[in-house]
Every structure is written in C-alpha cells, then in structure tokens.
Amino acid sequence: MKTSYRRRRFFFPLVMVLALLVVSFAVFWLWNNVLVAVIAVRSVTYWQAMGLLILARILLGGFRFNPSAARPPYGGGAPAWREKFRQMNDEDRQKFRSEWKKRCSDKP
Template sequence: MGFNRHGKRKGKFVFIFFAILLGCGLLIALLQYLWNTLLTDIFGLRAISYWEALGLFILSRILFGRGFGKSKNGFRRNQPLEESMSEEDREKLKSEWRKRFEEKWKC
C-alpha cells in the first residue's frame, strides 16, 4: 500500500516536471515567433533562433524581472513600499517628499 502511494507521488512529480519544461519551451517559442514576426518588420532587426530567444528570455528576467525566485529584499513582490515600513519611517518619508516638492514647486 505504501509503495503504491509513493509511485503516485513520483508520477505526479514527473508529470509536473515535464509540464513545466513544456510550458517553458512554448514560452520561448512564442517569444521567438513574436520577435521574428514583429520586430523584424517594425525595426528591421534580424530573425533569431530558438536558442537566441532562450538567451533573450533569461537576460530579460535578470535585467527587468526579479530573477527566478523569491524577491531579493524579502518583501512580497506586489507589496507597496508603505506597507513594509514602520509608522515612524512612513512619516519621515512623507515629510521628506513634502519638503522636496515644496522647494521645487514654490511659486
């Protein structure tokens, strides 16, 4: 009985692994397709191969995303800055912004 449960868990893991691989492969193929159909006509860039699209995807995740895992600063990704601050820090930030904008926009 325990062997059967372990086998199901292993099968589920293998299915999820291959589903993720297939999803990533389709995402890279979509990136390649969009690049080759849009950017070659709009900006006159050359067409790219599948592996160049993979490199472009990885580079864009590194530069514009937050990497591939958890956020680097420990906060939730979509959490506003004010929610992660203490009340004292929040007031200090607000007063600093007021001071900057009052100086800049005085009439």
C-alpha cells in the first residue's frame, strides 16, 4: 500500500508535465493550422501556445485540483424541496398541493 502511494506521488508531477506538454502541442497545432487559415492571425511558437493555454486556464477556469470542482454548482443533484416532498405523508402532500394551487391560481 505504501509503495503505491510513493509511486503515485512520484509519477503524478511527471504525468501533469507530460499532459501540459501534449495539450500545449495541441493548442500550437490547432492555432497554426486552423486559426491562421480562418482568420487573420499570426502563427505562434510552441512556447507561446503554452503561454496561451496557461493564460486561458487562469482567466477562464482557474487551477482547481480538488474533486469537488467537477461537481455542479449548489451541490448538484435534486433540489432540496424534492426530498422534502418525498418524505411527506399523503395528507401533507395533499395539503401542500392545495396550498400551491391556491397560490398559483389566476383568480384573485
């Protein structure tokens, strides 16, 4: 167990650097092969593409490395009222529905 943690701890930075290099190459290639042909922009070097990638990540996404960053905002999942409605008994549900209809009706 301890050796796998050490192995992951060693390889994680290497994988992150490798991913940065690969994604930077993708940005470099796409910029020079697509944007130069479509709109009037200059081609960029590999290091400029990496800088653009890092700048876009800072401005648009930030650097969040925790798994909670992938969750939808406000906790995700079903709204709180849905769980409350599920836990009501039949009498409370009927009372809730009639009150809701009374509030939402067009009659004054």
